Amino acid sequence: MELNITEEELRRIFNRYGNVEDIDIKRPPPGTGNAFAFVRFENLDQSNRCKTELSGQYIGKFQVKIGYGKVLPSCKVWVGGLGSWTTVQILEREFDRFGAIKKIEYVKGEPYAHVLYETLDAATAAVNEMRGFPLGGPDKRIKTDFAADETTVQFGRRPPFDGGHDDFRGRGRGGFRGGRGNFRGGFGDRGDFSEDNYHSTLRQVPTENRSISPSRRSESGSEEGGHLNTAKTxxxxxxxxxTSWHGAMILKSSLFACKFHLTDGDADIAESLLKDENEKPLLRITQRLRLDQPKLDDVQKRISSSPHAIYVALPTSSSPVNIDDSSVQARSLRNLVSYLKQKEAAGVISLLNKEGDTTGVLYAFPPCNFSKELLTRTATALSEEAAKEDHLLVVVVRGSSAQLALS
Known part of the structure; x- marks a missing residue:
């Protein structure tokens, strides 16, 4: 573009293709090249329309080349291509497989939503694996991209545009109403891909199988989704x-919504044991087990000698069960993790059937050496940092004799 191009001129041109949120013009020193600019649209659909229709056209005396800038990853994911068939429940069901969700923002009838994750790893996995997913059927594939929170940098520097290139090699970005999309110039190892790849690598991600076969056993910590020995986070x-189980744990007057993910042991335990005497997925912590070595050794012996299951418990945004007791307050699972860390103890839950008989016991361990040892038996590649993240390692032992002496 010409060096003296103005923001007003660019807005007039680019507003034809959608709502322009920001324009950043870069003017190199005289004699070193032409001007170029970053234009941020409200959403990915608008930016794609602009690239398709305007690329190769003339702005002033120069023929413009349009490509995508690089997106800056964040914990917030933009989901486009939604329709009247979309509900918050559908979004949660499909997106919670990648990690704990803090919040889902969706207004019925809008073509987009935002999913806010607890971690960047979860958001990155969701963006990569849900792009092109047929959420509403084979003819209704969704779009995904990162969205930004208020603290992210809007624009940054990138190397001057090389007129010999046909395209910027970067990532498409997805903006969103109610908060600006996250967009940054510059090249890097993370997040780069070409526009060609964006259209050619749409792939169908298998829907999570939520049925639990009573005879299925996960000795290797694997199922159709892949093997845990490659899991790093x-x-x-x-x-x-x-997800093997979706419910809540209760301690005193606090309720902690969570989901259990089976890493080892009997897959049918979640279906048969993880419920209260009223058949609801509510588990009330009534005792603590100190993390003393003799007691941990006893837990290990019972794991070795009894039917059992081992899960990673991660937070979720909502509990599937409503509690009538107004004194019970919903809190994040991380609060329970912090409490057990402080007490240097595991939470203990006696599992009862409808008749009030003990059917097993559940131990909820905060991150510690013992929990890491159990977890890395199957997730052998799990990083040190991941093992320290907020989660509970849940051990469920079947049988009326599973209860330990507590103190």
Missing amino acids: LSDIARKVG
């Missing part, structure tokens, strides 16, 4: 094995 584990 907790989000990887959740994505590979899916």
Whole structure:
């Protein structure tokens, strides 16, 4: 573009293709090249329309070349291509496989939504794997991209445009109403891909299988989703094995919504044991087990000698069960993790059937050496950092004799 091009001129041109949120013009020193600019649209559909229709046209005396800038990853994911068939429940069901969700923002009838994750790893996995997913059927494939929070940098520097290139090599970005999309100039190893790849690598991600076969056993910590020995993060584990149980744990007057992801043991335990005497997925912590070595050794013996299951418990945005007791307050699972860390203890839950008989016991361990040892038996590639993230390692032992002596 010409060096003296103005923002007003560019707005007049680019507003034809959608709502322009920001324009950043870069003017190199005289004699070193032409001007170029970053234009941020409200959403990915608008930017794609602009690239398709305007690329190769003339602005002033120069023929413009239009490509995508590089997106800056964030914990917030923009989901486009939605329709009247979309509900918050559908979004949560499909997107929670990648990690704990803090919040889903969706207004019925809008063509987009935002999913806010607890971690960047979860958001990155969701963006990469849900792009092109047929959420509304084979003819209704969705679009995904990162969205920004208020603290992210809007624009940054990138090398001057080389007129010999046909395209910027970068990532498409997805903006959103109610908050600006995250967009940054510059090249880097993370997040780069070409526009060609964006259209050619749409792939169908298998829907999570939520049925639990009573005879299925996960000795290797794997199922159709993939093997845990390649999982490096907790989000990887959740994505590979899916959700075995969705409910809440209660401690005193606090309720902690969470999902269990099976890493080892009997898959049918979640279906048969993880419920209260009223058949609801509510588990009330009534005792603590100190993390003393003799007691941990006893837990290990019972794991070795009894039917059992081992899960990673991660937070979720909502509980599937409503509590009538107004004194019970919903809190994030991380609060329970912090409490157990402080007490240097595991939470203990006696599992009862409808008749009030003990059917097993559940131990909820905060991150510690013992929990890491159990977790890395199957998730052998789990990083040190991931093992320290907020989660609970849940051990469920079947049988009326599973209860430990507590103190």
